[in-house]
Amino acid sequence: MKPYIIIIPLLIYAQLSIAQNIQRLRAEIQHGFIISHASDLKPVSDNRPTGFHVSWQRMGLGQNHWEICNCFYYIGAQFSWLSFGDRDILGDAYTLAGTFEPVLWRQNQWSLTLNSGIGATWLTKVHHPENNPLNNFFSSRFSFLLYVAPAIEYRFSEKWSGRLSANYNHISNGGRKQPNRGMNYPQVGVGLNYYLNREPLPVYERQHPGNEYLVWMESGFTTRKVDDENNRKPSISLVGGVKRAFSAFNGLGFGAEYNHDFSMVDESGDYGKHLLAPFISHHFIFGKFDFSQRMSWYAYRPEQLSSHKFYQRYVLTYNIYSGLRMGFSLKSHGHVATNLDFRMGWDF
Structure with missing residues (x-):
């Protein structure tokens, strides 16, 4: 009986751990345009960046998780691939990012979230004065991605939900190397979420940050x-x-x-x-x-x-x-x- 004395509590703890969170996988495709914010960038700005990402996210349901954000939120990791639309000059980007996505509003099957993330990006094409002089967006293959993406979601089954997002993305090397014009590119995304497990959301009181200065x-x-x-x-x-x-x-x-x-x-x-x-x-x-x-x-x-x-x-x-x-x-x-x-x- 001694092995069961050890194993059974571990199994119970594992079940309680699963019951205290929601986990999901996401796949999303995105398409957008490049903002040309300087005259020397216009020759290569007329491209349409297209890509996709896959991600894993987890939402904790305990009150200690709620108090961190004053809301329910997902936190996770995302891998993405992006083609800037010109393989010879701008190339592609491969990114691994951490994500934070609070739930701002929910009603029945609908919810509104604000996804954001920061990550490391590997760029296949960067500026070179002789071989690639037109790419003044990037000068360092290792750069950083910052993005914010409000999204509306609709849950159409226990396991699946659809998603429409508006993404604003920024890639630069943070001033480590010049030229560092950086690239800003808005995108529209369409995706699917698959829930590995679902639990009803508990009700907690939202704490107002206070009106004092x-x-x-x-x-x-x-x-x-x-x-x-x-x-x-x-x-x-x-x-x-x-x-x-x-x-x-x-x-x-x-x-x-x-x-x-x-x-x-x-x-x-x-x-x-x-x-x-x-x-x-x-x-x-x-x-x-x-x-x-x-x-x-x-x-x-x-x-x-x-x-x-x-x-x-x-x-x-x-x-x-x-x-x-x-x-x-x-x-x-x-x-x-x-x-x-x-x-x-x-x-x-």
Whole structure:
């Protein structure tokens, strides 16, 4: 009987573990167009990127999972293949990404989700001054994909659901190598979800983030290339701001960012430039996650950035412990990504 004393509890635990989550597989095809955000990109922008992806996702049903996002959400992994429409100049992209997909609304068989992801991309064609001079989108075979995709789903059986999505994708190398114009390409996707198991969703009370004003501080760190030998210098940011939630998922704020960029050279040949930029921000608040979009104005900038008056910063952070937040951000001038950095902050 001793083996059964051990095996039976393990089987019960396994059943309870399965019962506490929903798992599904997805296959989706996507088709779209390339946004031409500069004159030198127009010759190769008249292409239609087409691809497909397969993914595995899991939704935890416990209250501890609900409290992370203040909603039910899927988290998983996705592999995708994409043809940019010109095999000789733009080539293909192969991507492995992590996904996060909260459920924003559901009614009977219908649901609305917001899928997002970040991953590593391998590009088969990149810029070369002699062999491939027209591809100014990419210069590094190893790059990064960021995407967001609202989707409407309809469940037509216990195991199957259909899906229609609108995808906005961005690929760049994060400023590691030039030229780094990056590519933005919207797509429409049609897909199918197959559920490995289904469970009824429990009912939990949604916690409102509160209407009071919240003061916060944040720091950022990255390194930037300074020469053709791939030598790099640090870029450090200090940020302060105020934000206020006005619904369960949305908030507004303002603040200022100071940046000391050691990769920029001054007139004397020394490295180190100061940048100062106030900003306004919008926040998507999903429990412990905060995804902010900041529009910043250069109040002080070096000569190297004289052609830019504004920049955007997209920041995703997670509250790991009692106000301490960690995450990453992407800075861009218009459609051109400048750099990715690591972020750490504190909500007071």
